[in-house]
Amino acid sequence: MALKGNLRDFSVTQLLNLINVAQKTGTLVVEGPSEQIWVSFREGKLAFARNGQEDGSLATVLYRAKKISAAQFRAIQERAANMSDKELGLLLINANYITQQDIINSLQAYFLGVVNRLFTWVEGLFHFENDMMPPDDKITVRISLENIIIEGSRRMREWEQLQDEIPSLEVAMKFTDRPGTNIRNVNLSVEEWRVVSYINPKNTIRQVAKATNKSDLEIRKVVYGLLQAGLIELVRPEGVVQPATPAGRPALPVTNKEDQKSLINRIISRIRSI
Amino acid sequence: MQTVKMVVTGPFSAGKTEFIRSVSEIDVVSTERKISSEAEKVKDQTTVAMDFGRITVDDSLVLYLFGTPGQRRFDFMWEILSEGMLGFIVMVDSTRPETFREARNILETFRAYAPTPYVVAANKQDFKEAWDLDDMRIALRLDAKVKLLPCVATEKETVKGVLLELLYSILEEMDKNEAK
Secondary structure, eight states: OBOEEETTTSOHHHHHHHHHHTTOOEEEEEEOSSOEEEEEEETTEEEEEEETTSOOOHHHHHHHTTSSOHHHHHHHHHHSTTOOHHHHHHHHHHTTSSOHHHHHHHHHHHHHHHHHHHHTOSOOEEEEEETOOOOTTSOOOOBOSHHHHHHHHHTOOOHHHHHHHSOOSSOEEEEOOOTTOOGGGSOOOHHHHHHHHTOOTTSBHHHHHHHTTOOHHHHHHHHHHHHHTTSEEEEOOTTOOOOOSGGGOOSSSOOSHHHHHHHHHHHHHHHHHO | OEEEEEEEEOSTTSSHHHHHHHHOSSOOEEEEEEOOOGGGTTSSEEEEEEEEEEEEEETTEEEEEEEOOOSGGGTHHHHHHHTTOSEEEEEEETTOGGGHHHHHHHHHHHHHHOOOOEEEEEEOTTSTTOBOHHHHHHHTTOOTTSOEEEOOTTOHHHHHHHHHHHHHHHHHHHHHHHHO
């Protein structure tokens, strides 16, 4: 089924969170006002990215990353224009022009640049194509999304959106027990680590903000990043007593346990018969 | 005569009125008004106070279904409607991701009103543009234990399915409380 919408309503950060948590494989296509971006994922990890306006070929990426000279770039264009990225990569490695790591680092930086560009878009139609991957002759990488999401959340400025995402500071945080998630692998700033050190179902976000000397906006930004990276979840603070049904009114007109069950079973039978 | 009630809530245009209409034995008492705001013109009319449906269970028991107004400016009605409910259903339009955040906030608000069982109904699952349930669960940040059910509010059978799942949850909750 469809995974489509507009970035205006469902942000890039939320999309990456969804792809990360669901460990999706496929390509996210985003159409901006004047350009189109394709970002491919394999099992929830960034694999490839391309901006429709740009020449994302390996030769161009390496030239822009200053891994090959202008003369080498021209020579490749003249003599190896029909070569696939994989073939060209092997040729350059075998000729000792560059290392495999140079290629991976350059492509990673280029792909991250494309994704970071997406974070600046406030509007754009998107759709996710399950199992659609770049052609086999393209070189893919494997980058965890947590750091990308955290970085994207740091850029978030909209107070209203943050307030919508985290309406109350009276909730607590706890680490998710999702397999494969390890907060130690995420690049956090010192300030963010300070917040992490207070994560405990007993502490409300407001208490953590106070302890780390953060404003409402600052704490929301950090919490939002951790939340979207799938590292934490919001929970009711431990030890807070839930109110009984409002105004003390019982939800059921009978008090005896067996009578209550019988009443629910009568409703079940009736609804089945409608 | 004993009466019990369930509440159907959710964002604007999620399908709450249709949901109640599909199973109510009376014509739904609906307080709908023409929509004046351009931004909210997804449909022509909206519920401003509440919808009200009825299912007579037997000679001595009646189930009332209350639908809340979806627009935030009528949220003062929510707490009143939630008083004494058996449980609640959060309706979400599977084709409109722009309403997911609002659905999440409504769910949290109702959970704060009363710790009664609830289920989430993903409406319009018959539409091509409908989001997958697994994706919706993540976007709505629903715990794996929360029932997220496919629904087509205009089809009686799926509406019955949602109501029954909520009732099963109520029974499970009773058993859990008994075991404590």
